[in-house]
Amino acid sequence: MTTSDDVEIPIATGDDVVRVRQATRTAAGAARLSLVDQTKVVTAASELARNTLVYGGGGEALVSQVTDERGRAGVRIVFRDEGPGIADVDLALTDGWTSGQGLGLGLTGARRLVDAFDLETAVGQGTTITVTKWRR
Amino acid sequence: MDRVPVLKIGDILLVSIQIDLQDQSVLALQEDLAERIVSTGARGVIIDITAVEIVDSFIGRMFATIASMSRLLDAETVVVGMRPAVAITLVELGLSLGGVRTALDLEKGLALLNADGVSQTARALRDIR
Ligand SMILES: Nc1ncnc2c1ncn2[C@@H]1O[C@H](COP(=O)(O)OP(=O)(O)OP(=O)(O)O)[C@@H](O)[C@H]1O
Ligand SMILES: [Mg+2]
Numbered sequence: 001m002t003t004s005d006d007v008e009i010p011i012a013t014g015d016d017v018v019r020v021r022q023a024t025r026t027a028a029g030a031a032r033l034s035l036v037d038q039t040k041v042v043t044a045a046s047e048l049a050r051n052t053l054v055y056g057g058g059g060e061a062l063v064s065q066v067t068d069e070r071g072r073a074g075v076r077i078v079f080r081d082e083g084p085g086i087a088d089v090d091l092a093l094t095d096g097w098t099s100g101q102g103l104g105l106g107l108t109g110a111r112r113l114v115d116a117f118d119l120e121t122a123v124g125q126g127t128t129i130t131v132t133k134w135r136r
Numbered sequence: 137m138d139r140v141p142v143l144k145i146g147d148i149l150l151v152s153i154q155i156d157l158q159d160q161s162v163l164a165l166q167e168d169l170a171e172r173i174v175s176t177g178a179r180g181v182i183i184d185i186t187a188v189e190i191v192d193s194f195i196g197r198m199f200a201t202i203a204s205m206s207r208l209l210d211a212e213t214v215v216v217g218m219r220p221a222v223a224i225t226l227v228e229l230g231l232s233l234g235g236v237r238t239a240l241d242l243e244k245g246l247a248l249l250n251a252d253g254v255s256q257t258a259r260a261l262r263d264i265r
Contacts, residue, residue: 014158021156021190039190039221043229046192050159095230105193109229 005030006064011052011079020049023063024077031065031073033135041075041133044113047106048079048129054100056081056127066132074115074134082126089119140165142172146257148249149173149211152184162198169202173209180249180258181206184242186217196231203236212254213237216245 007023010016024045028038045061052059059081066076086092093111098104111117116132138161143150149172151165169181181202185191191199203213216239226233239245250258 014160018156018158025189036221036224039219039225040228043190043192043225046190046194047229050192050194103193103197103231105230109193109231112228112230113225 009061012058017049020061021046027063027065027075031075040113044110045077047110051106052079052081056083076132079129085123086121087123137161147255148180148257149178150182154187173211178211180255181213182245183215184217191222199236214239214245214248216242
């Protein structure tokens with residue numbers, strides 16, 4: 001379930017990546033995640049927002065507070081772009097693999113930092129990545 | 137784009153990051169520092185991240201780049217003030233920051249530069265206390 005506090009942030013510049021970080025921090029604080037978990041999910045969001053900008057050619061992030069069936073609070077962020085997509089997902093999800101000048105840590109690192117990580121991509125159509133971090 | 141001020145104190149350059157930096161500002165800081173190390177002949181660089189809430193792969197890589205770049209320019213870099221939550225997150229992200237020297241706070245960072253015999257200023261600042 002999502003709530004009315006959803007924030008949609010277009011990602012077209014480096015400043016937008018900062019906005020995604022800040023919105024994620026706000027939502028994680030409102031969901032009362034621990035400081036360490038807030039730091040983890042904001043860091044993951046920063047990596048994924050940058051990928052949306054750099055590789056996806058821009059797109060958007062949807063930041064929402066969520067609750068599961070048992071009433072547990074969390075934060076969910078959906079990153080969406082209509083860029084080139086990822087041809088080899090397994091390769092992209094390998095530590096240290098980059099098609100650019102990065103360290104190849106963004107995707108794998110972000111996946112480790114959150115509780116749920118879902119990647120949908122189609123070559124020539126774009127990429128959607130959804131991550132969730134729950135309150136412990 | 138925000139620019140981070142670089143303060144010169146004796147033979148040390150002090151950078152205190154107080155705002156959430158976008159990538160272009162991070163790159164600009166890197167270039168500013170390289171120029172300032174050469175133009176001032178600084179022997180040490182201290183990057184204070186006490187106020188920094190997250191370090192992701194981009195800013196983490198900047199620390200590593202500044203550390204090796206300053207070494208080539210005959211200066212030592214110390215990153216000080218990393219928050220515990222940031223350290224925990226960095227490890228899980230997979231960024232070890234191997235070549236980057238760190239100290240818990242500014243005072244210990246100065247002590248490190250002094251112990252190296254790198255910086256006259258570090259010694260002077262320590263002796264004042
Ligand atoms: N939204 C996206 N659209 C298309 N390709 C992507 C997208 N996100 C990631 N990729 C591809 O996956 C690779 C791995 O991404 P990852 O974030 O792990 O590393 P990186 O961005 O190259 O380096 P780092 O994040 O460490 O700076 C990228 O090099 C890129 O080829
Ligand atoms: Mg990346």
